[in-house]
Amino acid sequence: MSQNLPQEGKRNVLITSALPYVNNVPHLGNIIGCVLSADVFARYCRLRGHNVLYICGTDEYGTATETKAMEEGVTPQQICDKYHVIHAEIYKWFGCSFDHFGRTTTKQQTDIAQDIFLKLHKKEFVYEDEIEQLYCSGCDSFLADRYVEGTCPHCAYEDARGDQCDVCGKLLNPTELKDPKCKRCRSKTGVPPPEVRKTQHLFLDLPKLKDPLESWFKGTSAAWSANSQQITSSWLKDLKGRCITRDLKWGTPVPLERFKNKVFYVWFDAPIGYLSITANYTTEWEKWWKNPDQVELFQFMGKDNIPFHTVMFPSCLLGTGDPYTLLKTISTTEYLNYEGGKFSKSRNTGVFGNDAIKSGIPVEYWRFYLLMIRPETSDSVFKWDDFAAKINDELLKNVGNFINRALKFISSNFGNKIPGVTTLTEAEEKLFEKISEQLVDYIKAMEAVSLKEGLRIAMGISQLGNQYFQANQPWELVKTDQNRCKTVVNVGANLSHLLATLLEPYVPSLSEKIFKQLKSQPQQISEKFNHLALLEGHELGDVQPLIQKLDDKVLQVCKATYGSSETMVAPVFPLDLRVGHIHSVEDHPQADNLYVCKIDVGKDHNPKGEEGPYRQVIAGLKNFMTKEELTGKQVVVICNLKPMNLKSVKSCGMLVCAEQENKMQLVQIKGKQEPGTQVLPTGGAKTKVQPVVDKKDFQKVNMSTVKDGSLVFSVKDKKFPLVSAADNTPVIAEGFSEGAKIK
Numbered sequence: 001m002s003q004n005l006p007q008e009g010k011r012n013v014l015i016t017s018a019l020p021y022v023n024n025v026p027h028l029g030n031i032i033g034c035v036l037s038a039d040v041f042a043r044y045c046r047l048r049g050h051n052v053l054y055i056c057g058t059d060e061y062g063t064a065t066e067t068k069a070m071e072e073g074v075t076p077q078q079i080c081d082k083y084h085v086i087h088a089e090i091y092k093w094f095g096c097s098f099d100h101f102g103r104t105t106t107k108q109q110t111d112i113a114q115d116i117f118l119k120l121h122k123k124e125f126v127y128e129d130e131i132e133q134l135y136c137s138g139c140d141s142f143l144a145d146r147y148v149e150g151t152c153p154h155c156a157y158e159d160a161r162g163d164q165c166d167v168c169g170k171l172l173n174p175t176e177l178k179d180p181k182c183k184r185c186r187s188k189t190g191v192p193p194p195e196v197r198k199t200q201h202l203f204l205d206l207p208k209l210k211d212p213l214e215s216w217f218k219g220t221s222a223a224w225s226a227n228s229q230q231i232t233s234s235w236l237k238d239l240k241g242r243c244i245t246r247d248l249k250w251g252t253p254v255p256l257e258r259f260k261n262k263v264f265y266v267w268f269d270a271p272i273g274y275l276s277i278t279a280n281y282t283t284e285w286e287k288w289w290k291n292p293d294q295v296e297l298f299q300f301m302g303k304d305n306i307p308f309h310t311v312m313f314p315s316c317l318l319g320t321g322d323p324y325t326l327l328k329t330i331s332t333t334e335y336l337n338y339e340g341g342k343f344s345k346s347r348n349t350g351v352f353g354n355d356a357i358k359s360g361i362p363v364e365y366w367r368f369y370l371l372m373i374r375p376e377t378s379d380s381v382f383k384w385d386d387f388a389a390k391i392n393d394e395l396l397k398n399v400g401n402f403i404n405r406a407l408k409f410i411s412s413n414f415g416n417k418i419p420g421v422t423t424l425t426e427a428e429e430k431l432f433e434k435i436s437e438q439l440v441d442y443i444k445a446m447e448a449v450s451l452k453e454g455l456r457i458a459m460g461i462s463q464l465g466n467q468y469f470q471a472n473q474p475w476e477l478v479k480t481d482q483n484r485c486k487t488v489v490n491v492g493a494n495l496s497h498l499l500a501t502l503l504e505p506y507v508p509s510l511s512e513k514i515f516k517q518l519k520s521q522p523q524q525i526s527e528k529f530n531h532l533a534l535l536e537g538h539e540l541g542d543v544q545p546l547i548q549k550l551d552d553k554v555l556q557v558c559k560a561t562y563g564s565s566e567t568m569v570a571p572v573f574p575l576d577l578r579v580g581h582i583h584s585v586e587d588h589p590q591a592d593n594l595y596v597c598k599i600d601v602g603k604d605h606n607p608k609g610e611e612g613p614y615r616q617v618i619a620g621l622k623n624f625m626t627k628e629e630l631t632g633k634q635v636v637v638i639c640n641l642k643p644m645n646l647k648s649v650k651s652c653g654m655l656v657c658a659e660q661e662n663k664m665q666l667v668q669i670k671g672k673q674e675p676g677t678q679v680l681p682t683g684g685a686k687t688k689v690q691p692v693v694d695k696k697d698f699q700k701v702n703m704s705t706v707k708d709g710s711l712v713f714s715v716k717d718k719k720f721p722l723v724s725a726a727d728n729t730p731v732i733a734e735g736f737s738e739g740a741k742i743k
Contacts, residue, residue: 003282004053004099006294011050014288014325015042016274018301019059019104022083023068026090027343027352028382029336030302032370037331037451038300039096040371043505044446044454047525053288056091057102057277058084061251062266063144070184076250080105090353095363095508102277104269109276113269114255117244119320121256125205127241133199134162134174136182138191142199142247143174143182150177156594156620156646157695202259203241204268209315210239216314220328223448225377227303228330232310242312244268271313288325295325298449303332331449334375338382339564349563351382359558364507365391365550371506374452384555384564391550399462399499399510400547405469406492407517407543413478416543418493419486420536428491428531431468435461435498435529442502443527458502465495490536493518497533501525510546517541573713574693575701576640577656577679578605579669579724583614585627590647593622597630597655602676605639607652615639618651624664635666636679636731642694654698658705658733660740667711667733667742669724679731681713681720703742709733711742 006012017038020026026035035056042054060080069076084103091101120126133142148162153176157165162174174180175196185191206213214236221229244265245254251263263269279285288295299309309330317324337343343350351359356366369387372394373380410418438461445453469492477485500514501522515521519541523533558564580599588594598614606615617637621630636656643652656667669679702714703722711731712719722731733740 003284004051005282005284005287006291007051008294011045012288012291012295013042013045013050013052014295014297015045015052015054016297016299017054017056018299018305019057019270019273020087021064022058022060022080022087022103023064024083025086025352025354027350028338028356028366028370029343031090031094031353032336032374033302033333034300035091035096036094036367036370037333037374038298039094039098040451040454040505041298041300041331041446041449042097043508044525047501047504047522048443049524052099053278053281054097054099055102055274055277055281056096056098057100057104057273058087059266059270059273060084060103060105061263061269063146063246063248066144066248066250067146077105086354090357093357093363094353094367097508100277100281102273102280104273104276106276106280108279109269109273110252112276112279113252113264113272116272116316116320117264117268118255119322120204120316123319123321125208125319126244127203127205128200129203129241129243130198131201131243132175132196133247134180134182134194135197135199136185136191136194138185138188139182141249142197143194144246144248145174147183148174148177148180148194149183150174150180153178154593154620156591156618158644158646199247200258201243201262202245202254202256204244204312204315204319205241206239206311206315207241209319210236212318213311213315216318216326217310220326221310224330225332227377228306228310228332231303231306235307235311239311242267267308267312268316271308272316290323290325292323292325296328297325298329298331299327300331301333303334306330306332329449334377335379336370336373336375336382337379339384340381341563351558351562355562361550361554361558362509364510364547365395368395368455368507368510371451371455376450376452384559388550388552388555391547394459395507396547396549398459398466399503400545402462402466402469402492403496403499403514404543404545406465406489406496407540409474410489410493411540411543414486414489416540418534418536418538418540419490421487421490421531422483423487425487427468427472428487431464431491432529432531434464435495436527438464439525439529440527443525446505455506458499458506461495461502462499465492465499468492468495490534491531493538493540494531494533495529497523498529513546517543517546573681573701573720574640574697575638576605577722578602578637578639579673579675579677579679580615580635580637580655581675582630582633582635585630587622587627588618588647588649590649593620594646595619595622595627595630596649599635599637599653600675601637601639601653602674605676607643615652616650617653617655618646618649619655621655621657621664621666625666630666633666634668634673636669638693638698640691640693641698642692644695654695656731657743658709658711658736658740659743660705660733660736663736664743665733665735667731669729669731671727671729673724673726673729678725679722680725682723682728705733705736705738705740705742707738709736709740 018034042052045052065076069079135142145162151158152160152165180194182194245262246265248263252269254262275289338350369390442457472488474485474488500511504511578601580601583598586596597617597619601615638654641654709732711722
C-alpha cells in the first residue's frame with residue numbers, strides 16, 4: 001500500500017481525532033464529538049485538492065482497561081483486542097475515511113513516548129517528588145484511585161471510591177478514606193487493609209515550560225473557539241507540576257531504573273498515540289510530525305479534552321527541543337444529550353454505534369442528522385421526532401426530490417442522456433451568481449471548521465435548485481419550448497453534480513449513489529459553479545429514488561428499543577419527606593464530626609421495630625452547627641432511607657441540608673408544622689414513595705434551590721416546588737441563591 005507523505009508545493013493537512021478509550025462501545029455523542037467531525041473535514045480537504053493524512057485509533061492503556069478486564073475476567077490485552085475491533089467496525093460502517101486507524105499498545109508507542117520523556121528528563125523538565133499512596137500487601141503494589149474503597153471522611157458513607165464519594169459528591173484522595181479496602185483483595189481472607197506508604201513519582205515541570213507554551217499559544221490561538229481559548233488561558237495562569245507516572249502494570253514503562261515498576265500516566269501517554277499510530281502507518285512519520293513549516297495540524301475532540309491538547313501535549317513536545325508539528329486549529333464540541341437525558345448503556349437509554357448498525361436505518365440518515373445538530377457552541381439533544389423531521393422534510397424533500405426530479409425527467413424525456421444548453425438567460429446568470437456566492441461562503445465555513453454552517457449552505461444551494469426548477473417548470477416547457485427545456489434540465493443535472501460533491505464530506509454514501517446515477521465522479525470544490533461538469537450527450541445510469549421516507553413504524557420501534565421522551569418516563573418523586581422536630585443532640589461516640597439526633601417525626605412514621613417516640617438520625621453537621629443550635633429545630637427528614645450503621649451507631653434517615661460555597665445549613669419550613677407532616681412536590685409531579693431508598697438512589701433525585709432559596713424537584717427542564725402537604729408552605733434554604741446542592 002502506498003504511503004501518503006507531505007508533498008512540496010501542496011497544502012499538507014494532518015488531521016487527528018481524539019483517541020476513543022477502548023473499554024466501551026461509543027455512543028452517538030462520542031461519534032459526533034470527534035471521529036465523525038474530523039472525517040467531514042478530512043473529506044472536504046481532499047475535495048479541495050489538499051494532501052491529507054487522517055489518523056485515529058484506540059487509547060488502550062490505563063486503570064480503566066485494567067478495571068474492565070477485571071470485571072470481564074480476562075487480561076487487559078484481551079479487552080483491548082475485543083474493543084478495538086468493535087470500534088473499528090463501527091467507524092467503518094459510519095464511513096470514517098481514516099488513512100490509518102491504529103492503537104496505542106504498540107512498540108512504536110513505547111519507543112516514541114520514552115524518547116520524548118528522556119529528552120524532557122535530560123533538559124530537566126521532569127522532577128521527582130514523594131507522595132503518599134495506599135499500598136496493598138495482598139496485591140504487592142500501590143493502588144490506583146479506582147482500586148480503593150472505604151468510608152468517606154465527610155459523610156461517613158462506607159463504600160466511597162478512592163477518587164470521589166458517590167453520596168456527598170466530595171472529591172477525595174485514597175489516603176483520606178477511613179477503613180480503606182483494596183477492591184481486588186477485599187473478598188480474600190487474611191489480607192490486611194491497605195496502608196499508607198511513601199512512594200516516588202515523576203512530575204512534568206510545567207512552570208518551567210510556561211514561556212515557550214505561552215508564546216506558542218499567543219501565536220496560534222486567534223482562530224480557536226472562545227471555549228478553547230478561555231480554558232487554556234485559565235490553565236496558563238496557574239501552571240503546576242503534573243504527575244506523569246502511575247503504579248500500574250498496564251501502560252508504557254518508564255525508562256529509568258529507579259522507576260522500572262511504574263508506567264506513564266495516561267494523560268502523558270495517550271496524545272503521543274497520534275505520533276505512534278502515524279509511525280505504524282509509515283516509518284517516515286517524522287515527515288508529518290516534525291515538519292511545522294510544511295504541515296498544518298487540525299485536532300478534533302470533545303471539550304473535556306481541551307487542556308490535554310492545548311497545555312499538556314504541546315508542553316511535552318516543546319520541551320524536547322525537537323521541531324515538532326504543533327496544533328494549528330482545535331475543533332471541539334459540547335455534549336450531545338439523548339431525549340432530554342444522558343446516554344446510558346446500563347439503563348438501555350440512547351443509541352450506541354452498534355445499535356445504529358442494527359437499526360436498519362441507512363448510514364447517511366445518521367450522519368446527516370448528527371451533523372445537523374452537531375453541538376458546536378452549546379449542548380444539543382438527539383430527538384427521534386426531530387430526526388424524522390430533518391430526514392423527511394429536509395434531506396428527502398429538499399435534496400432527494402430535487403435530484404430525482406431532475407434526473408428522472410432527463411431519463412423519461414431525453415433518452416437518459418443530458419441535453420445540450422442552447423441559450424443561457426438572465427435566470428441562469430442570476431442562479432450561477434448566487435451559487436458562486438454560496439460556494440465562497442461554504443469554503444469559508446469549512447476552513448473555519450464551522451461544519452454545521454457548511455451543511456446549511458449546501459442545503460441552501462439545493463433549495464436554489466428547487467426554486468429554479470419550480471420557476472421554469474420543465475414539465476411544461478417540454479410541450480412548448482424544447483430548447484428552453486433542454487437548458488433547464490441540463491442546469492439541473494449539473495447542479496445535482498455540484499450538490500453530490502458538496503454533500504460528500506457529510507453523507508458520502510448518498511453522494512456515491514448520486515454519482516452512480518450520474519455516471520460521474522466528484523470534481524474539486526472551487527469558488528465558482530462549473531455548469532459544464534456534465535456535457536451534452538453524457539449518459540446517466542439507472543435513475544432511482546435516492547432517499548426513502550423515515551417511516552413512523554420504524555420510528556416507534558426505535559423509540560421503544562432505545563428510549564424516547566415518551567418511553568423514558570419522568571421519575572416520580574420517590575422520597576418520603578417528613579417534617580421533624582429535633583428533640584435532642586449528642587456527640588457520636590466514635591466520630592469527631594458526627595451528631596446523634598433524636599427526632600420526632602410523628603409516631604406513625606418511626607421505623608418498624610424501633611422502640612421509643614423518636615427516630616435516630618446521624619448528622620454530619622458538627623462543623624456547621626452546635627448541639628444547642630440544632631436542638632428544637634424544625635427540620636425535613638428523609639424517612640424511607642435505608643437504615644445504616646455509621647461507626648457502629650444506627651441511623652434511620654437523613655436530615656435534608658443545602659450546601660453552597662462551602663456553607664451548609666438545614667432546610668426549613670416556616671411556621672409551626674406538626675411532626676410527620678409530609679413534604680411533597682407540587683405543580684403536577686407525582687409522588688410515589690418507595691418503601692426503601694439507599695443513598696445512591698437519593699443522589700439521583702434532582703433537588704436544588706431557585707433564586708429565593710426555595711427547594712424544587714427538577715425533571716428535565718421542569719421544576720416542581722417542594723411544600724408542606726398541610727398548608728403548601730414552601731421548603732426553603734434561607735440566605736441561599738439558585739443552584740445550591742441538596743444533601
